[in-house]
Amino acid sequence: EWLMSASSPTGPAFEGAQISAGMRAAPGAIERVRIDRDSGRANFRVIGDERWSNDWDVNATSAIAGKPEYLAAGICGSGIIEVVAELFLAGILQADGRFNPGHSSDRLVWEGRRGAYILATPEQTANGQPLYVTQDDVRAIQLAKAALYAGAKLLMKRAGIATVDRIILAGAFGSYIDPLYALVLGLIPDCDPHHIVAVGNAAGDGARIALLNRSRRREAQELAHTVRYVETAVAEDFQDEFVGAIHIPHASDPYPHLADILPAPIEVAEPVAQRRRIRNR
Structure with missing residues (x-):
C-alpha cells in the first residue's frame, strides 16, 4: 500500500469569497439551484427554508401560507457550484465559461459584451435588488475548480x-x-x-x-x-x-x-435581437 498527496491553490471562491453575492453558509444563503431548461429561470433553496423558491408566496402572511422563512441574502459555496453547473447544462453558459449570446432567457442580461444571470429577482431577495451571477463569478469558480x-x-x-x-x-x-x-x-x-x-x-x-x-x-x-x-x-x-x-x-x-446529461457543444450565435441590460445595483 502507498499514499500520495498534493495541495491545490483553489483560493476562497468555494467559500463564497470573490463572488459578487457570495456569503458564508448561513440562513438566507442560496445553497441549491435548478434551472428550467426551457425558460432559463432558476428555482432555488436557501439555508433555513426547506421549500424551493417556486413554492414561495412572498406576499403571504405566514409560513403555512407560503411565506418564505428567509429571502435570498446571497449565495454560498455549494450554491455557486450548482448554479454554474446548471447554467452550463441549460445552455446559458458555454463550455469556455462565457455566457451564451444566442440564449433567449429573460434572466440573461448584458452590459456591453459581458453577460450576467439573474438568479433571484428583487421580490425574492432580502435587500430588494436582483441577485446576479456575473461573468467574473463564473471565472472565479473556473479558476478554483481548475486548480x-x-x-x-x-x-x-x-x-x-x-x-x-x-x-x-x-x-x-x-x-x-x-x-x-x-x-x-x-x-x-x-x-x-x-x-x-x-x-x-x-x-x-x-x-x-x-x-x-x-x-x-x-x-x-x-x-x-x-x-x-x-x-x-x-x-x-x-x-x-x-x-x-x-x-x-x-x-x-x-x-x-x-454522457447522458452533458449538452451538445454550443455553436456561437448572433446575440438575441434585444439585449436586456444589467440594472445598477
Missing part, C-alpha cells in the same frame, strides 16, 4: 492511474456538494457518482482519534513519513493540466459517466 482538478490529475499521472474508482470528499464543505454537480463542473475527475462519498470533518475526526488512541497516533506519525507529496507549485505539467481544466467540465478529458 483542484489539476492537482488531482497530477496525482493520477504520478501514480500511473488513468481513471479513478472512488472519490472521497472530506471537510464540512464536501458534505454539502452534490457529486453530480461536482462532476458536471469538472471539479473532480470522471467517476461513477455513486462512488463519490462525503465523510465530513475527517481532519477533526482524525485529531480526536489520535488524541484518544496512542497506537493510532503512532500510526499517523509513521504514515506522515511515508506519504509521497507532489509539489504542484513546481510541477512542470501543472499549468498544462490547469489550462485544460478551465473548460466545463474539461477541454479534452472525457466524462463518460455524464
Whole structure:
C-alpha cells in the first residue's frame, strides 16, 4: 500500500469569497439551484427554508401560507457550484465559461459584451435588488475548480492511474456538494457518482482519534513519513493540466459517466435581437 498527496491553490471562491453575492453558509444563503431548461429561470433553496423558491408566496402572511422563512441574502459555496453547473447544462453558459449570446432567457442580461444571470429577482431577495451571477463569478469558480482538478490529475499521472474508482470528499464543505454537480463542473475527475462519498470533518475526526488512541497516533506519525507529496507549485505539467481544466467540465478529458446529461457543444450565435441590460445595483 502507498499514499500520495498534493495541495491545490483553489483560493476562497468555494467559500463564497470573490463572488459578487457570495456569503458564508448561513440562513438566507442560496445553497441549491435548478434551472428550467426551457425558460432559463432558476428555482432555488436557501439555508433555513426547506421549500424551493417556486413554492414561495412572498406576499403571504405566514409560513403555512407560503411565506418564505428567509429571502435570498446571497449565495454560498455549494450554491455557486450548482448554479454554474446548471447554467452550463441549460445552455446559458458555454463550455469556455462565457455566457451564451444566442440564449433567449429573460434572466440573461448584458452590459456591453459581458453577460450576467439573474438568479433571484428583487421580490425574492432580502435587500430588494436582483441577485446576479456575473461573468467574473463564473471565472472565479473556473479558476478554483481548475486548480483542484489539476492537482488531482497530477496525482493520477504520478501514480500511473488513468481513471479513478472512488472519490472521497472530506471537510464540512464536501458534505454539502452534490457529486453530480461536482462532476458536471469538472471539479473532480470522471467517476461513477455513486462512488463519490462525503465523510465530513475527517481532519477533526482524525485529531480526536489520535488524541484518544496512542497506537493510532503512532500510526499517523509513521504514515506522515511515508506519504509521497507532489509539489504542484513546481510541477512542470501543472499549468498544462490547469489550462485544460478551465473548460466545463474539461477541454479534452472525457466524462463518460455524464454522457447522458452533458449538452451538445454550443455553436456561437448572433446575440438575441434585444439585449436586456444589467440594472445598477
